[in-house]
Amino acid sequence: MTLARPARPWDRTPVADREYFDILGPGLVAVLPPRKPEETAASGWQPPTGGAWIHVGSDGRIRAFTGKAEVGQGTRTALQIVVADELRVPHDRVEVVMADTDVCPWDMGTFGSRSMPDASRALGTVAAGARETLVSLAAARLGTPGVELEAVEGDVRSRDGRGRVEYQDLVRDQNRVATVAPDASRSPRARPVSLGRPAAADSAAADVVTGRRAFVSDLRRPGMLHGTVLHPPTYGAHLTALDLSSVHDRPGVTVVREGDFVGLAASSPPEARAAMAEVRATWQEVPQPGEREIESHLRTHPLEGDAWDQDQKILGDAEAALARSQVTMQATYRTAYVAHVPLETHCALAEWDGPRVTVWIGTQTPFRTREAVAAGLKIPVEDVRVVVPPTGSGFGGKHGGELATAAARLARATERPVRVAFNREEEFRYAYFRPMSVIDVRAGGDRDGRLAAWVFHNVNGGSAALLPPYRVPNQRVDNELSRSPLPQGSYRALAATTNNFARETAIDEFAHLTGVDPFALRLMNLDDDRLVAVLRRAVEKSGWSGRIRSSGKGHGLAVGLEKNSRVATIAEVSVDAQRRVRVDRLVTAFEAGAIVNPPNLRSQVEGAVVMGLGGALFEAVRFAAGVVQNARLSQYRVPRFSDLPKVEVELMDRPDLPPSGAGETPMIAVAPAIGNAIFDATGCRLRTLPLVPSGRVPETEVP
Amino acid sequence: MTLGEVSLKVNGQDHGLSLERERSLLAVIRTELGLTGTKYGCGEGECGSCTVLLDGEPVRSCQVPVGDVGTREVTTVEGLAKNGVLNPVQQAFADLGAFQCGFCTPGMVVRATALLQNNPQPSEVEIRQALEGNLCRCCGYVGILGAVRRASELAAEGRRDRS
Numbered sequence: 001m002t003l004a005r006p007a008r009p010w011d012r013t014p015v016a017d018r019e020y021f022d023i024l025g026p027g028l029v030a031v032l033p034p035r036k037p038e039e040t041a042a043s044g045w046q047p048p049t050g051g052a053w054i055h056v057g058s059d060g061r062i063r064a065f066t067g068k069a070e071v072g073q074g075t076r077t078a079l080q081i082v083v084a085d086e087l088r089v090p091h092d093r094v095e096v097v098m099a100d101t102d103v104c105p106w107d108m109g110t111f112g113s114r115s116m117p118d119a120s121r122a123l124g125t126v127a128a129g130a131r132e133t134l135v136s137l138a139a140a141r142l143g144t145p146g147v148e149l150e151a152v153e154g155d156v157r158s159r160d161g162r163g164r165v166e167y168q169d170l171v172r173d174q175n176r177v178a179t180v181a182p183d184a185s186r187s188p189r190a191r192p193v194s195l196g197r198p199a200a201a202d203s204a205a206a207d208v209v210t211g212r213r214a215f216v217s218d219l220r221r222p223g224m225l226h227g228t229v230l231h232p233p234t235y236g237a238h239l240t241a242l243d244l245s246s247v248h249d250r251p252g253v254t255v256v257r258e259g260d261f262v263g264l265a266a267s268s269p270p271e272a273r274a275a276m277a278e279v280r281a282t283w284q285e286v287p288q289p290g291e292r293e294i295e296s297h298l299r300t301h302p303l304e305g306d307a308w309d310q311d312q313k314i315l316g317d318a319e320a321a322l323a324r325s326q327v328t329m330q331a332t333y334r335t336a337y338v339a340h341v342p343l344e345t346h347c348a349l350a351e352w353d354g355p356r357v358t359v360w361i362g363t364q365t366p367f368r369t370r371e372a373v374a375a376g377l378k379i380p381v382e383d384v385r386v387v388v389p390p391t392g393s394g395f396g397g398k399h400g401g402e403l404a405t406a407a408a409r410l411a412r413a414t415e416r417p418v419r420v421a422f423n424r425e426e427e428f429r430y431a432y433f434r435p436m437s438v439i440d441v442r443a444g445g446d447r448d449g450r451l452a453a454w455v456f457h458n459v460n461g462g463s464a465a466l467l468p469p470y471r472v473p474n475q476r477v478d479n480e481l482s483r484s485p486l487p488q489g490s491y492r493a494l495a496a497t498t499n500n501f502a503r504e505t506a507i508d509e510f511a512h513l514t515g516v517d518p519f520a521l522r523l524m525n526l527d528d529d530r531l532v533a534v535l536r537r538a539v540e541k542s543g544w545s546g547r548i549r550s551s552g553k554g555h556g557l558a559v560g561l562e563k564n565s566r567v568a569t570i571a572e573v574s575v576d577a578q579r580r581v582r583v584d585r586l587v588t589a590f591e592a593g594a595i596v597n598p599p600n601l602r603s604q605v606e607g608a609v610v611m612g613l614g615g616a617l618f619e620a621v622r623f624a625a626g627v628v629q630n631a632r633l634s635q636y637r638v639p640r641f642s643d644l645p646k647v648e649v650e651l652m653d654r655p656d657l658p659p660s661g662a663g664e665t666p667m668i669a670v671a672p673a674i675g676n677a678i679f680d681a682t683g684c685r686l687r688t689l690p691l692v693p694s695g696r697v698p699e700t701e702v703p
Numbered sequence: 704m705t706l707g708e709v710s711l712k713v714n715g716q717d718h719g720l721s722l723e724r725e726r727s728l729l730a731v732i733r734t735e736l737g738l739t740g741t742k743y744g745c746g747e748g749e750c751g752s753c754t755v756l757l758d759g760e761p762v763r764s765c766q767v768p769v770g771d772v773g774t775r776e777v778t779t780v781e782g783l784a785k786n787g788v789l790n791p792v793q794q795a796f797a798d799l800g801a802f803q804c805g806f807c808t809p810g811m812v813v814r815a816t817a818l819l820q821n822n823p824q825p826s827e828v829e830i831r832q833a834l835e836g837n838l839c840r841c842c843g844y845v846g847i848l849g850a851v852r853r854a855s856e857l858a859a860e861g862r863r864d865r866s
Contacts, residue, residue, distance in 0.1 A: 343838060633747065647843060
């Protein structure tokens, strides 16, 4: 249910002016201000989350508000657990309100594995502050010092058992706002986590299995029209002329042209598409590199100016150390453009009420989308509300709000609610991809396997997990971004996957040259106890006993450190007489600090591993002359049941550490582990993702 | 496209509709009947999100022209629970939380329901084969496999209780 609309978005309204109690009912609101209150949404730089608030109602309801979006990661349930544990109430007493820009705290976006580190800290802190306020209210009510009281199961009770008062009685008929200090004391984990047992069931599970859960694409409004957007025939093409005469005659069709935007609305999706087919557009196309030229294109077209995603490290003298090294290796690794393929395609629905618009959209960046809609339609940000309903997955592919702006424009022109949804082909062509990358690596060390030199340069892949977790005294590591001919953007663990693929394959190549076991070589060079712990656990669980080097079977190993989480994956593969590859088993050990919701964490790791398998083996966007060649699910292969190996997951709990991100890191060791296993089985070293797009290992080594 | 009269029996209810007989059953279920539990994923029968039953047989409703349904009874995910009681597949998916975003779940549940009707105790290989045409992008299939196994057990317990 969408809550009633405040006069202005609460994140842009002083706390004292927010209509918390008109909209949520009487009770207590605890507010954690943004970490730097002077840096509000109106000024440039912002902290990643704009604080948090919680409402404890006189009706007994507890609602916690965060700007993070739930697109299937299970964050809602994890945050529910965090809040309920701090407030000492059963999990199902807490409702988490997410990603509604009118009533939720400002948030940068749901990406970079920040939901648990940021939102769980903010909501945990504000919940602890709310509990302290409730205890002090009870102290006044009962005439008992606060230190003699404790919060238990939704009550405040005196430790001697004589006094007891329920939360809702403490806040009855009050309109009380309490400001929580950012250092409000969090309690140690209130309930021990039992691995393998659900901490909280998804209360909406019954809606999911009966089809009642209404996803973005399921929403309908009275009088709703269907919109569609004109897209260029090839990437980079510019519209030079537009003839709308045939469309103007079609009854019930409204065309909107504003700047580069051309869209239309009609009574049904087929009507809209048929009308769009009548639009005569003339385009100025620009030459586009094909797959053969793409690598040299990326190498020679650096992105200038806005190079935000860059990192580098220079340590010692890598060139001199390479020259001195007893063993050296050099190789170039490549990763293809990959599509996210969320099962629900992009969809937005916009509806106006006077000068104000509400857009329901499946996006990972609702606040950025709000600003984009306001800028696109030239209206105040305060007049735009963006709400993220249940969304059929994202994986980093649902940033931004192009369809939100399109739907809002069409709805304004028609004075009717308008829904715009991509079909699958549009999803492939007009969303964006994980960047292609090219990575040059040189490594050197001694015959015992000790690394001395590391030179690593990534073109267009991004900077995440660029730096090695290995102790190497001489390093030169950097990355550059390119002007990509294909649209590229965020993707689950995007740069970490490509950087880790290159690094962990190179380490395996170095190990092979020295003759040292890849496990022993990593232990010798790793500099991180937590990473060593997951590696040991994976080795123990898988029964790794070194390379097997038997014909047709191979084992491979890889580790990864990213977003403060650690992973180790061991792959077992078979390669048959026709050189067809089958991944038989993937053992993954994973550690992301304190575990909040074990079954969901396990599901996240399993899902990441299988998604990693697709990118490792066969996923690639094929393109020529600025056009995607495989823009259908029958042509772009994603993992199916028949691809599923035996997936084993070992979760390691570190209750002494805060939870770190878990949705991305578990996939980054999959591709190198599989590639290393294929090398073990065949002696063929594969250095390009996907490793086996045809399903078969080539006869000769790929340089 | 030409308009025609189409009679459809969906989840036990009769509907008389005037529409293009070439329109997909999926579009008619979602748009005309408002049964949005059945999902659009690809429009070419590759993802299984739109799976419904025709006289108990699973079909991709995006590939079925509504005019071809004839007298066969359509069962969608909304029609699986009887009197508010989840069927064993739904119960198992809910109990084990065998989904993340849940968008593929209706198609998975419908397809697995059809499997267990024909084969109450499928092997792992048979489960994988039956669900090969249903894509899940989130949870890596492992949980779904476990849920179908659990559903098979729940159904067996249900049969024992009734006998």
